[in-house]
Amino acid sequence: MRFSQARARMRSSLIRELLKLAARPGVLSLAGGIPAPELFPMEALKAATRRALDRAGPAALQYSPTEGHPVVRRWVAERLGVDPDWVLVTSGSQQVLDLVARVVLDPGDPVVVESPTYMGGLLAMNPLAPRYRPVPADAQGLRPEELPGEAKLAYLLPNFQNPTGALLAAERRPAVVDWAREVDALVLEDDPYGHIHFDAPPPPPLFSHDRERVVYAGTFSKLVAPGLRIGYAVAAPPVLEALIQAKQAADLHTNILGQTILAELIEAGELAPLAEQVRGFYRRRRDRMVAALKRYLAEDVAFSVPGGGMFLWLRFPPGTDTRRLLEMALEEGVAFVPGEPFFAGEAYPSARLTFASVPEDAIEEGVRRLARAYRRYLEAT
Numbered sequence: 445m446r447f448s449q450a451r452a453r454m455r456s457s458l459i460r461e462l463l464k465l466a467a468r469p470g471v472l473s474l475a476g477g478i479p480a481p482e483l484f485p486m487e488a489l490k491a492a493t494r495r496a497l498d499r500a501g502p503a504a505l506q507y508s509p510t511e512g513h514p515v516v517r518r519w520v521a522e523r524l525g526v527d528p529d530w531v532l533v534t535s536g537s538q539q540v541l542d543l544v545a546r547v548v549l550d551p552g553d554p555v556v557v558e559s560p561t562y563m564g565g566l567l568a569m570n571p572l573a574p575r576y577r578p579v580p581a582d583a584q585g586l587r588p589e590e591l592p593g594e595a596k597l598a599y600l601l602p603n604f605q606n607p608t609g610a611l612l613a614a615e616r617r618p619a620v621v622d623w624a625r626e627v628d629a630l631v632l633e634d635d636p637y638g639h640i641h642f643d644a645p646p647p648p649p650l651f652s653h654d655r656e657r658v659v660y661a662g663t664f665s666k667l668v669a670p671g672l673r674i675g676y677a678v679a680a681p682p683v684l685e686a687l688i689q690a691k692q693a694a695d696l697h698t699n700i701l702g703q704t705i706l707a708e709l710i711e712a713g714e715l716a717p718l719a720e721q722v723r724g725f726y727r728r729r730r731d732r733m734v735a736a737l738k739r740y741l742a743e744d745v746a747f748s749v750p751g752g753g754m755f756l757w758l759r760f761p762p763g764t765d766t767r768r769l770l771e772m773a774l775e776e777g778v779a780f781v782p783g784e785p786f787f788a789g790e791a792y793p794s795a796r797l798t799f800a801s802v803p804e805d806a807i808e809e810g811v812r813r814l815a816r817a818y819r820r821y822l823e824a825t
């Protein structure tokens with residue numbers, strides 16, 4: 445078969461392969477990246493679906509404008525302090541990453557990414573063949589002084605980053621936007637986790653520092669349910685127009701039944717209490733995982749306590765073979781994600797754990813098994 449060059453740059457994600465192993469009976473998976481299903485507001489969604497069909501009628505099932513449902517656009521616009529004309533409703537925030545890559549990148553263009561970064565962001569950009577410029581991050585997020593002298597796009601996750609859970613410090617945010625202005629880069633700010641804060645809300649987004657230069661991507665996946673596939677882009681009109689045209693080619697518009705159901709939830713005022721519930725739920729799981737790590741692994745492995753989101757990042761001593769460790773962990777009945785695929789450049793030995801989708805009572809046992817695997821690994825090497 446004669447495929448395109450872009451096809452040759454597509455890869456199946458290692459995580460997808462791993463999740464198959466993690467699904468074996470008896471394996472506690474700290475590897476997934478999915479929300480807890482207990483949080484899906486089933487009853488509210490059933491009622492909202494009925495109302496959506498009753499009130500909108502066939503319009504809930506007809507072709508609809510690419511820009512999105514007016515109620516959803518207005519809700520997003522109010523949160524970001526912009527006009528609803530600045531909002532495009534997308535098929536998940538993953539689509540924003542794909543559309544931005546398509547309208548901005550040519551082969552060889554320099555793209556700043558955090559090191560490590562969200563693997564799905566790399567998957568979206570890879571077909572365009574950019575040149576990645578990975579920038580190191582610490583517990584305060586990306587280090588602005590390490591930003592390079594040129595970039596066309598900067599793909600950044602300032603809030604409770606996937607995979608590290610790090611929050612970009614408030615004082616670093618203006619420096620990042622100033623840098624983007626200096627090198628004339630567009631910033632793609634990916635923020636699926638900002639609303640899942642445990643200790644304090646995150647500082648204002650990069651978008652608030654320069655609305656012309658930053659495209660903000662958000663999602664309802666971690667607030668309502670990912671299967672709705674509803675996310676959004678917020679951008680100044682010239683950028684938004686480019687994204688709308690690219691979206692028309694991709695899928696015409698986002699699933700309108702899902703948007704109409706979501707609009708019903710918004711109008712019934714259900715999102716704010718839901719957000720509170722989501723934060724409390726994941727905060728308890730974060731606390732359980734941190735306590736277990738302190739108890740079983742803190743002597744050997746470095747980690748920082750995430751102030752929000754769904755993930756916790758472990759750093760192993762240099763030379764640790766995390767694939768081998770994963771094999772041993774699976775033997776012990778626990779799965780994690782090795783850090784390597786999250787790096788566009790040089791990787792260091794690391795692992796991503798999730799506390800989001802693991803039953804609260806199983807978190808300690810999962811960490812205990814991981815610690816046992818790590819001890820066995822040390823003895824074997």
Ligand SMILES: Cc1ncc(COP(=O)(O)O)c(C=O)c1O
Pocket residue numbers: 477535536537538539562564601606634636662663664665670673674675
């Ligand atoms: C950092 C990040 N960006 C984007 C997405 C895509 O989410 P969705 O397309 O469901 O909005 C995810 C999903 O896990 C993510 O972790």
